[in-house]
Amino acid sequence: MSTVLETRNLSKRFGGFFASSNVSLDIKQGARHALIGPNGAGKTTLINLLTGFLEPTSGEVFLKGDNVTRLSQHQRVKRGLVRTFQINRLFAEMTVLESVTLSVCERMGLGWKWWRPVGAHTAAIDEAAELLSTLRLLDVAHAPTRSLAYGRQRMIEIALALAAKPEVLLLDEPAAGVPTDESRGLFETIARLPREVTILLIEHDMDLVFRFAERISVLVGGALLTEDVPEVIARDPRVREVYLGTSLDD
Amino acid sequence: MTVIFDGIASGLLLFLISVGLSVTLGLMNFVNLAHGSFAMFGGYICVILLNRHGVPFLAALPVVTLASALAGVVLERTLYRRLYGASHLDQVLFSIGLVFMSISVAHYFFGAQQQPLQLPPMLSGQFNLPGLDIGVYRLFLIVVGLLIAIALQWMIARTRFGAQLRAAVDNPRAARGLGIDVDRVFVLTFALGSALAGLGGALGVEMLGLDPEFPVKYIVYFLIVVAVGGSGNIKGSLYASLIIGICDVAGKYYVPQIGAFVIYAVMVATLIFRPQGLFGRGAAK
């Protein structure tokens, strides 16, 4: 299979501290790839570098073979590289349907249209409603985002990303802060995404990671420790050492 | 030379008034556009003491300082503290409200006219050196300004309160965790800032004038000091005040047609290119 997202020697230095050092990743089309590592291993930094939220100190990012290192965030989104955030970044005062419609409009390139009202762009609204329906959010479509419980807000976080029709979706701890019973449903939704969408996932819950991922990269101190299929990672003594005290099997 | 001398005097005056604004912004993250009102308050107290009660100028100054500090404490406790967490826009609106109220109160009691201030004979007049005319009052301003700047610097660097203040500026949450009574530090700092503004206002009656529009007229200058000096930075405020004082006096003297334009441009440029101020700690971007 072909590579869809690749990094070459990606490094980010804050003062004297390397948050990422020489990370070279290769993610195949359609992959279900997880990125694990202890707190402070630089997982979110890596996502920030991939999406252009941060500028790397050195190294390059390639998306579908094109060097996107110098592109801004929104340009990368236009090329299909979309992320979610570890802490919700939502439009609190908008209704759920409005905020997803906003994301759909941006994808459709309607963001500069200023004459016809949003309501007249029925294709955008219908698509947003359909997305809400697949995410089982339709019942709260007209509720203000801030009025929802955290678990459902977390779904909107993902909905905003999906509305951008990603080819590569970067999920930064999608289940963070979500009650366990709800996180199952959330992961089922993610697992149901079509194979055209390549997924790179950061997650702390090893149970979820091993159930979902087909490849796992382990990040320690900003650098890549190893990368392999879950079975191998689970047996790797170095990985166990990193996670000292936490068992990977339960 | 005389221009530079006068510039230094007005710079130090500016420093006295603005340093409080800079510290409240740096410490409490509070944009107090009403800072000039405290200076005006000090000015009027001074005028009352001198002209109505015949108190000697030098004796009036400590009273002015205390009164301004007291006013600062009262307002901090009753109003300002409610807005510490609010957005900068809210703080700006709130303090503009206070400015309007202070202007109309000043109008009500004193009228729109400039307040006269008779300096004591020992502080008026000037003596001439070759190439340099030294106004005695300007010299007095410089001495007082420098003394206070040194005292402030000493207080920040050496005293316990200074250490608490620095800790609270750097990281209020951590400071609270260390058992520092951040609330108390806030009140004391606010009082100090108001006191200095009041003193500056009193000292400035002779140079800046005093009328109800004072807080609006000079607010831009105070903000420039903060922008150029970096908020919460006492040394930075001092340097910025001196530069602005000298540029302002020199500009008005040599190129009156450009006037204050240059200073405003410097402020905007600083804000864009060095948001932490010209003398701020190296930007931790």
Added chain:
Amino acid sequence: MSSNLAAPPATPANGFDPGPLRNAARWHRAEYAFWVLPVLAYFVFAENLSLLSQIAIAALFCLSLDLILGYAGIVSLGHAAFFGVGAYTAGLLAKHGWGDPLLGLGAAAAIAAATGFITSFLVLRGSDLTRLMVTLGVAVMFYEAANKLTAFTGGVDGLQGVEVKPIFGVFGFDLYGKTAYWYSLIVLFIMFCLARRLVHSPFGLSLRGIRQNLTRMPAIGAPVNGRLVAAYTIGAAYAGVAGALLTQTTQFVSLDVLSFSRSAELLLILVLGGTGRLYGALIGTMVFMTAHHFLSGINPQYWQFWLGAALVLVVLFARDGIMGMLQRLHAAGRKAP
């Protein structure tokens, strides 16, 4: 205005009704009623037409700030810069023989927009505080420039000799201010309708997105800087038109069109009225200007005192302004049987 939306929305098979969003841009009954007021006012307050014109002009100015603050979320303490640019543009044109009012409006809009476009790059980055200080700094520079360029602007004495020709060559500006009022009101209404379209469009939605969560917008593919530049430029053009209206209806430009207090007062009116609602700007201006007219007639100092006090109270207790209070009353009224 929005007849293309009036058709009943097609309901998807699953029974979901997207209506509330589809029809969000439709004119509400209260809005029609609102716009009848200024027409009635013409007959009821026929002796106060100059005040009414002032209100219409100030409302347009306030609307321009609402576009950039209430929607795009850019705080400004220097919006008078664009008002002043527009006022001087129209004034200088009329003084030098190009007194056609519509030409003046167009030129004022264009030059103010250009000024807004250039200065917008200064407010793209930075915290609210930086933006407040930068906008303030830019505005005082304009003030200082107009103050010193006496040969062009007349400096503190103001720009004299502004001669405005009749509108379309037919409707001359009369002594009673009838033409001035209708002219200001119609321009306000047209500009309002445009602004209303704009805020309900996908572009307007994206501005709201920027205000509510600046950091999310690039992550859904929106070029934030471009949108902010556009919004700021449009806001500046609106302010320029308001400034030009003031010049044309008073046949004079005073230096204080650029003053700090004009910017500060504007911000205050908008906050009193309520930001991000368009009508907040209009109602805030009506209330403010009317109160100003009557109270400052009694004593200007009292007025300023109570204005300051009102501002302090609004910030402390009623942050969403008059419109917010109206909406809460409305909601409470609905709940009550």
